[in-house]
Amino acid sequence: MTISNDKEFKAALTKLDDGERRRVATLLVQQVFDLSGDPRVKGGLELAGRADVGSAELAVAAAGVNTARVESYTQCGRDTDWAAQASHFVARAAQECVRPVVDLAAAWEAAMQARMARMCKTLTAGEGTDNREAEAQYQTLDAFLKAKGSGS
Amino acid sequence: MSASLDKGVRVLKEIIDAPIASYFSSCVHCGLCAEACLFYTETGDPKYTPIHKLEPLRRIYDQEYTLLGRLAKLVGLSKPVTDAELAEWQELVYNSCTLCGRCSVVCPVGNDIAYMVRKIREGMSASGNAPDGLKGAVTRTVNIGSPMGIKLPAVKAQMKHVEADYGIAIPLDQEGAEYLVMLSSMEIINFPEYLGAIAKIMRHAGKTWTLCSEAFEATNAGMQIGNSDLARVIVKRIVDGAEKLKVKTVISPECGHAYTALRWEGANLIGRPFGFKVQHIIEVLEEFRLAGLLKTEGMETDRLTFHDPCQLARRGGVIQPQRNLMAMIAKDFHEMPDAGFMNWCCGGGGGASAIEEGEELRLEAFKKKKSQLDAVKPKRLVTACANCRIVIEEGLEHYQMNVPVVGLTETIAEHLPDSVGNE
Amino acid sequence: MDQLQLLTWARGNGLNLALTIFVLGVIWRLIEIYGLGRKPDLSAPRDVPGASGWHTIFRRSVPPPGMFKTSPVSYLGGYVFHVGLAVVVFLFAPHIELIKNLLGVAWPGLPSQMVDFITVVTMAALVVVLIDRITKPVKRFLSTFGDWFTWALTFLPLLTGWLAVHHLLLPYTLMLALHILSVELLLICLPFTKLFHAFTAFGSRWYNGTVNGHKGVPV
Numbered sequence: 001m002t003i004s005n006d007k008e009f010k011a012a013l014t015k016l017d018d019g020e021r022r023r024v025a026t027l028l029v030q031q032v033f034d035l036s037g038d039p040r041v042k043g044g045l046e047l048a049g050r051a052d053v054g055s056a057e058l059a060v061a062a063a064g065v066n067t068a069r070v071e072s073y074t075q076c077g078r079d080t081d082w083a084a085q086a087s088h089f090v091a092r093a094a095q096e097c098v099r100p101v102v103d104l105a106a107a108w109e110a111a112m113q114a115r116m117a118r119m120c121k122t123l124t125a126g127e128g129t130d131n132r133e134a135e136a137q138y139q140t141l142d143a144f145l146k147a148k149g150s151g152s
Numbered sequence: 153m154s155a156s157l158d159k160g161v162r163v164l165k166e167i168i169d170a171p172i173a174s175y176f177s178s179c180v181h182c183g184l185c186a187e188a189c190l191f192y193t194e195t196g197d198p199k200y201t202p203i204h205k206l207e208p209l210r211r212i213y214d215q216e217y218t219l220l221g222r223l224a225k226l227v228g229l230s231k232p233v234t235d236a237e238l239a240e241w242q243e244l245v246y247n248s249c250t251l252c253g254r255c256s257v258v259c260p261v262g263n264d265i266a267y268m269v270r271k272i273r274e275g276m277s278a279s280g281n282a283p284d285g286l287k288g289a290v291t292r293t294v295n296i297g298s299p300m301g302i303k304l305p306a307v308k309a310q311m312k313h314v315e316a317d318y319g320i321a322i323p324l325d326q327e328g329a330e331y332l333v334m335l336s337s338m339e340i341i342n343f344p345e346y347l348g349a350i351a352k353i354m355r356h357a358g359k360t361w362t363l364c365s366e367a368f369e370a371t372n373a374g375m376q377i378g379n380s381d382l383a384r385v386i387v388k389r390i391v392d393g394a395e396k397l398k399v400k401t402v403i404s405p406e407c408g409h410a411y412t413a414l415r416w417e418g419a420n421l422i423g424r425p426f427g428f429k430v431q432h433i434i435e436v437l438e439e440f441r442l443a444g445l446l447k448t449e450g451m452e453t454d455r456l457t458f459h460d461p462c463q464l465a466r467r468g469g470v471i472q473p474q475r476n477l478m479a480m481i482a483k484d485f486h487e488m489p490d491a492g493f494m495n496w497c498c499g500g501g502g503g504a505s506a507i508e509e510g511e512e513l514r515l516e517a518f519k520k521k522k523s524q525l526d527a528v529k530p531k532r533l534v535t536a537c538a539n540c541r542i543v544i545e546e547g548l549e550h551y552q553m554n555v556p557v558v559g560l561t562e563t564i565a566e567h568l569p570d571s572v573g574n575e
Numbered sequence: 576m577d578q579l580q581l582l583t584w585a586r587g588n589g590l591n592l593a594l595t596i597f598v599l600g601v602i603w604r605l606i607e608i609y610g611l612g613r614k615p616d617l618s619a620p621r622d623v624p625g626a627s628g629w630h631t632i633f634r635r636s637v638p639p640p641g642m643f644k645t646s647p648v649s650y651l652g653g654y655v656f657h658v659g660l661a662v663v664v665f666l667f668a669p670h671i672e673l674i675k676n677l678l679g680v681a682w683p684g685l686p687s688q689m690v691d692f693i694t695v696v697t698m699a700a701l702v703v704v705l706i707d708r709i710t711k712p713v714k715r716f717l718s719t720f721g722d723w724f725t726w727a728l729t730f731l732p733l734l735t736g737w738l739a740v741h742h743l744l745l746p747y748t749l750m751l752a753l754h755i756l757s758v759e760l761l762l763i764c765l766p767f768t769k770l771f772h773a774f775t776a777f778g779s780r781w782y783n784g785t786v787n788g789h790k791g792v793p794v
Contacts (some may be wrong), residue, residue, distance in 0.1 A: 006316065007321075025306045063554075066171045066554075067549055068550075070542075070545045070546055070548075071255070071549070073342055073542045073545070073546070074300065074338075074342060075343050075500075075505045075506065076300075076336075076337070076338050076371070076500070076503075076505045076506060076538070076539040076542070077285060077286065077288075077299050077300065077301075077371075077373065077376070077505060077506025078285065078288075078289075078300060078506055079288060079292060079300065079301050080301045080302065080306075080337070080341055082306075085341060085342075090434040096203060112313070112316070112317045115313065115316070116313055116344060119309050119312075119313055123305065123306055123309055126538055134316070156773040168611065169611050169612065169613040169614070169780075170608060170609050170610070170611040170612050170613050170778075171613055171779070171782040171786075172611075173607070173608040173609075174609065174775045174778045174779045174782060175613050175782075176607050177604070177608055177769075177771050177779075178664075178769075178771075178772040178773065178775040178776050178778075178779040179721070179769065179772070180722075180769050180772055181644070181708075181714065181718055181722050181769070182649055182653070182714070183649070183711065183713035183714045183716075183717055184642065184645075184646055184649055186713040187645035187646055187713075188642065188645075189644065192713070196712070198713045198715075198716035198717070199716070200714050201713050204716070217607065217611070218607060219603065219607065220767055254756040256787075256794070257794050258638075258639050258642050259635075259779075260635060260636075260653070260776075261635075261772050261775070261776040261779050261780065262631060262632075262635050262776060262779035262780030262781070262782070262783040262784070263779055263783065263785045264779075264782065264786060267786070312715055322774060348689050415618065416618050416789075416790060417618070418618065419616075419617035419619075420614065420616060420617050420618060423617070423620050424617060425617045425618070425619065426618075426619070427602070429619070430619075442766055449691060466792060467790070468619050468790060468792075469623070469790035469791035469792045471792070474747075490640065493792060494639065494641060528609075547675045555764065560664065
């Protein structure tokens with residue numbers, strides 16, 4: 001089955017175990033990582049993408065990602081730089097990937113924050129609100145399920 | 153005297169009313185206002201004494217409105233207010249004051265010092281002595297409609313994002329809706345989940361609501377910089393939107409100063425009472441709670457505390473509702489010392505967080521908030537102002553404290569049925 | 576002019592002059608301040624019992640939560656010398672006698688030894704707050720000539736009165752004359768210095784309480 005809407009997307013996520021959801025979430029965020037470039041986020045995502053990552057390592061990565069997230073807020077009254085704001089949402093998405101447990105809510109949150117990051121980019125480029133990030137995410141999850149199905 | 157100093161002094165003269173005259177005449181230099189101000193208590197620098205922030209205005213009051221003062225001016229014995237002095241006072245009037253109002257509550261002779269700072273800002277901004285960061289916010293408000301440069305496409309982007317995330321349609325320009333929901337730039341940019349929470353809550357409570365394409369911005373840069381004309385323009389836009397859509401209530405978002413600007417200053421800025429109610433979202437949630445419309449499920453089990461935004465609690469009069477709402481969803485709630493109407497400011501309101509050169513001072517002042525948190529040791533902090541959230545998170549980050557900060561509205565929404573994960 | 580002439584002048588023309596300036600000064604200043612008026616508040620009020628200008632007039636005499644320990648000298652010293660002054664001025668028999676002559680009203684006074692003791696305590700409190708003003712950074716920073724001058728204006732009547740009663744330092748007639756003159760100086764300066772807070776503190780507290788009461792916050 002190919003995923004074509006959010007309902008199917010969520011249903012497919014539910015069927016995964018926590019470790020698999022962590023890896024999927026990481027893939028989704030890595031797809032938008034070019035909108036950030038922050039080394040702390042990069043490090044966090046690399047860790048989260050490993051099958052054998054330990055909780056202590058995750059905690060350290062989470063601290064770094066959190067700092068990246070807080071530093072990238074746009075402060076009240078300042079001019080909004082949507083490109084910079086995109087990196088904030090990438091950090092928020094990455095934060096979901098380095099949680100001790102990645103349940104459905106966390107995986108969904110990562111997906112949504114990644115889409116928000118993409119939306120910031122399209123806003124900056126003056127392309128309006130349309131973007132194909134949701135579809136790209138469906139394809140990523142599809143590919144993951146296919147690889148899982150054939151691999152195991 | 154330069155043209156802009158002239159203008160500034162003229163404005164300072166105009167804003168003096170009986171209360172201000174009474175306040176200046178009553179001050180006995182006791183210094184208790186300093187003990188209430190976090191910018192003094194955390195730095196120990198007497199120049200941050202609240203009443204001292206008004207010194208140029210006091211001299212103008214003396215020289216223009218008192219017999220002896222006028223006589224002294226006539227014979228050349230008084231010290232005029234200068235450009236240089238106003239420039240020097242910029243830091244005191246803006247960087248080191250968030251209009252939090254603690255000073256106004258402790259002054260033994262009853263001076264409302266925060267009110268006077270709000271007023272002196274009119275003269276400071278008229279004479280060109282407002283910080284660049286705020287000037288920028290004002291320019292963006294005038295030219296674009298939002299202090300942070302948010303235009304309608306950005307709002308629509310948020311709406312779309314939220315609709316996909318929560319699966320609930322966001323109404324726009326719906327005439328006859330009961331509630332007109334205002335947003336602050338901060339929520340549109342940083343906290344799209346606020347809009348999602350609203351959508352969820354309104355659906356759950358069965359209430360009609362709408363956004364307004366011509367008036368979505370609640371943040372009032374005019375009020376922060378001290379430009380009543382601009383403050384009026386922003387309020388008028390909201391009033392026009394509310395009247396056009398014939399709503400009963402306008403909801404002010406999780407932003408402190410937006411509430412003060414609309415709820416308390418709004419009618420006075422446009423010169424007539426409003427035909428609709430203005431409520432902070434927390435007040436609306438409390439009303440829903442009392443009417444039995446919020447059927448929450450489950451509780452937060454970690455140790456929580458609440459930070460009362462100054463403009464909501466002490467300066468706004470909304471003190472108990474947030475506690476009632478916390479009681480609905482928090483099993484392990486603890487008040488921080490001085491919680492409620494004596495709460496200490498986060499240090500970033502009133503435009504302060506837009507002032508880049510004031511950041512070091514803000515972080516030092518944050519030690520007061522840190523001391524409150526060190527005393528109550530929460531696992532997480534809940535609050536109801538987007539700016540407080542970010543200012544506190546930045547402060548916590550600076551002092552390496554691991555305390556996540558969340559918004560009350562979105563926390564309530566999370567405990568309503570139909571949240572993600574319960575499907 | 577000898578001592579007796581000075582005393583006679585102080586009690587007679589001096590007092591009339593001082594009282595006239597005082598009364599006219601108070602009236603003038605009240606008009607000067609409150610005549611400026613203020614704009615009405617058109618925002619919808621929040622009705623909360625206990626939150627109003629009148630409540631604040633009284634409630635503001637109590638330190639707000641957490642404030643007493645930040646500056647106990649300010650509060651304690653302030654209470655002691657204000658109450659002490661009121662007792663000495665209004666509950667000392669010779670003073671009540673004077674008021675009876677001027678206004679026709681009288682009331683029982685306190686035993687003079689008690690007033691004597693309270694006078695000493697009041698002067699001590701004033702000295703303590705003076706030292707506080709000199710040593711505390713914020714108070715020192717804020718203090719101007721007016722603060723030192725008004726301190727002296729307030730202290731001198733107490734000192735000269737006490738010395739007169741005890742027949743100390745100078746001959747009684749002269750000491751008494753100085754005492755009355757110091758009171759007259761206090762009277763004529765009061766409306767035009769920070770001492771006018773004796774009247775405007777009520778107005779300020781009322782405005783503050785009203786504005787906050789409008790929002791439903793009892794302050």
